[in-house]
Amino acid sequence: MLPEFKNFALTDFSKDGNKRRMLEALAKVRAEFGKEYPIVIGGEKIKSGDVLKSYNPSNKEDVVGMVQKGTPELAQKAISAAWDAFESWRRVSAKERAGYLLKAAELVRQRRFELAALMVYETGKNWTEASADVAEAIDFLEFYSREAIRWANPQPVIASPGETNELVYVPLGVGAIIPPWNFPVAILVGMTSSAIVAGNTVVLKPASDACILGAKFCEIMEEAGLPPGVLNLLPGSGSEVGEYLVTNSDIRFISFTGSKQVGLRIIQNAAKTQLGQKWTKRVVAEMGGKNAIIVDSEADVENAVQGIIASAYGYQGQKCSACSRAIVVKDVYDEVIMALRDKTKRIKIGPAENFDNYMGPVINQAAYEKISRYIEVGRNEGELILGGDGDNSKGYFIKPTIFTHVSCDARIAQEEIFGPVLAVIKAEDFDEALTIANGTDYGLTGSVYTTNPEKIKKAKEQFFVGNLYLNRKCTGALVGAQPFGGFNMSGTDSKAGGKEYLLLFIQAKSICERK
Ligand code: NAP
Ligand code: MG
Numbered sequence: 001m002l003p004e005f006k007n008f009a010l011t012d013f014s015k016d017g018n019k020r021r022m023l024e025a026l027a028k029v030r031a032e033f034g035k036e037y038p039i040v041i042g043g044e045k046i047k048s049g050d051v052l053k054s055y056n057p058s059n060k061e062d063v064v065g066m067v068q069k070g071t072p073e074l075a076q077k078a079i080s081a082a083w084d085a086f087e088s089w090r091r092v093s094a095k096e097r098a099g100y101l102l103k104a105a106e107l108v109r110q111r112r113f114e115l116a117a118l119m120v121y122e123t124g125k126n127w128t129e130a131s132a133d134v135a136e137a138i139d140f141l142e143f144y145s146r147e148a149i150r151w152a153n154p155q156p157v158i159a160s161p162g163e164t165n166e167l168v169y170v171p172l173g174v175g176a177i178i179p180p181w182n183f184p185v186a187i188l189v190g191m192t193s194s195a196i197v198a199g200n201t202v203v204l205k206p207a208s209d210a211c212i213l214g215a216k217f218c219e220i221m222e223e224a225g226l227p228p229g230v231l232n233l234l235p236g237s238g239s240e241v242g243e244y245l246v247t248n249s250d251i252r253f254i255s256f257t258g259s260k261q262v263g264l265r266i267i268q269n270a271a272k273t274q275l276g277q278k279w280t281k282r283v284v285a286e287m288g289g290k291n292a293i294i295v296d297s298e299a300d301v302e303n304a305v306q307g308i309i310a311s312a313y314g315y316q317g318q319k320c321s322a323c324s325r326a327i328v329v330k331d332v333y334d335e336v337i338m339a340l341r342d343k344t345k346r347i348k349i350g351p352a353e354n355f356d357n358y359m360g361p362v363i364n365q366a367a368y369e370k371i372s373r374y375i376e377v378g379r380n381e382g383e384l385i386l387g388g389d390g391d392n393s394k395g396y397f398i399k400p401t402i403f404t405h406v407s408c409d410a411r412i413a414q415e416e417i418f419g420p421v422l423a424v425i426k427a428e429d430f431d432e433a434l435t436i437a438n439g440t441d442y443g444l445t446g447s448v449y450t451t452n453p454e455k456i457k458k459a460k461e462q463f464f465v466g467n468l469y470l471n472r473k474c475t476g477a478l479v480g481a482q483p484f485g486g487f488n489m490s491g492t493d494s495k496a497g498g499k500e501y502l503l504l505f506i507q508a509k510s511i512c513e514r515k
Contacts, residue, residue, distance in 0.1 A: 025117035037215035042081030043228025065212035070236035085229025094152035098145035105141035136186035139479035171199030173252035184210030249274035289444030296450035304449035371419030382406035443487030
């Protein structure tokens with residue numbers, strides 16, 4: 001019996017020992033800059049000859065590492081290797097499969113500073129966010145191990161006269177795992193390990209901006225003893241390799257997390273049956289958000305402002321759960337925007353490797369340009385009271401930006417920007433605030449700050465989001481405690497880190513024997 005699941009404790013960097021270990025890890029990672037990682041297919045290390053470089057967004061001259069770019073031929077080879085491995089992997093007991101994840105969890109715990117340091121350099125997360133991301137990965141490995149064992153237990157079916165009935169869960173087959181860069185360890189590890197521990201074999205195509213972290217995780221799984229072919233690593237461009245995997249007739253399921261635009265395309269592509277295809281593909285697609293925090297007239301304003309800032313500017317606003325709309329009831333509107341501006345002004349921004357910087361860079365040049373374009377749009381849609389400019393001479397830094405007096409149907413109040421840009425919207429009263437909050441195509445996270453129990457009750461009933469928070473920030477869902485996934489265009493509500501998640505990667509076989 002495994003001990004009961006517990007979330008891994010977050011690293012406290014106010015302790016000297018932790019600070020020192022992180023500095024050492026950053027130095028170690030820096031000394032390895034430029035290292036090359038192969039494609040891994042059926043345990044074989046392969047070079048395609050075409051290299052994909054991953055840069056440090058805090059300093060674009062640093063090449064953090066390099067991977068080999070996959071091709072359609074290699075994708076086909078990876079899918080075949082995964083099917084070969086599936087034949088034996090599907091027969092390995094759930095307990096034994098879980099054993100590999102638990103071993104990997106142990107390795108991740110041992111290397112948590114190194115992984116966090118690599119994340120600081122590859123994706124510009126600050127120390128605290130990076131170590132929380134690694135902690136979440138450990139949680140996923142531990143949680144899904146236990147879940148796999150649970151789903152392998154005898155399932156309840158009722159008896160029928162003269163017959164014995166059983167129901168067992170069997171894996172689906174070969175899946176394509178396509179994660180985003182913004183939780184480069186947590187989400188990648190969660191998506192990959194859940195599918196594997198359920199008995200499937202996979203081809204993992206990491207996000208190009210976080211491909212080194214993806215390669216590192218594959219090394220860890222290899223070290224944990226995972227049999228060859230169960231996890232195949234195929235970096236490469238989403239529009240080439242990703243698209244090839246999604247449309248391939250031999251792919252049984254796709255687990256995707258990323259933007260709405262790509263997610264909807266994948267859903268469509270996967271729906272078209274290909275010549276020789278024997279199944280309808282199962283698609284899990286977790287997508288974007290336009291998350292709102294409501295500040296009611298009866299709210300603790302200071303708390304609310306703190307929650308908005310943490311949710312809007314943590315990891316530069318590049319979390320799917322980030323707050324990008326603050327909907328404030330008119331009675332406290334002026335007070336909230338004054339406090340917001342004053343507190344946000346004090347945020348330190350700069351290279352993520354410096355512990356003092358709360359905000360680092362956005363992920364790449366394209367993101368920098370896209371966010372800058374939205375800031376230009378915002379200038380016509382609201383009143384810019386803070387930020388609005390950036391500096392991409394060395395890295396991709398954009399100041400925390402606040403637009404006030406934004407109308408609820410403005411573009412910056414409707415479209416996901418994925419950067420440190422907050423639209424503040426005024427509401428007449430709590431009811432109107434709720435209507436505005438629900439008035440986008442998305443439905444991922446949301447928060448309500450109010451001390452009024454009636455309004456809390458109403459929010460529970462009417463705020464249509466997959467993850468609702470009351471009197472706290474809308475980011476930072478904990479595995480097991482707050483299963484994560486959105487409504488509407490935010491995705492398929494898969495609830496990662498929840499009790500139903502593994503069900504998405506297995507199918508039920510009902511067996512009846514006449515006596
Ligand atoms: P993205 O641009 O949609 O990319 C996600 C993944 O899809 C990457 O691996 C990408 O590869 C790949 N891809 C791109 N085009 C593809 C295609 N045509 N077919 C198959 N795969 C393709 O998203 P992102 O920029 O990495 O991540 C940010 C987005 O993810 C935001 O919208 C955020 O809200 C969302 N997100 C949602 C959740 C959630 O749980 N709901 C969690 C985290 C992030 P390349 O990297 O090579 O382009
Ligand atoms: Mg990078």
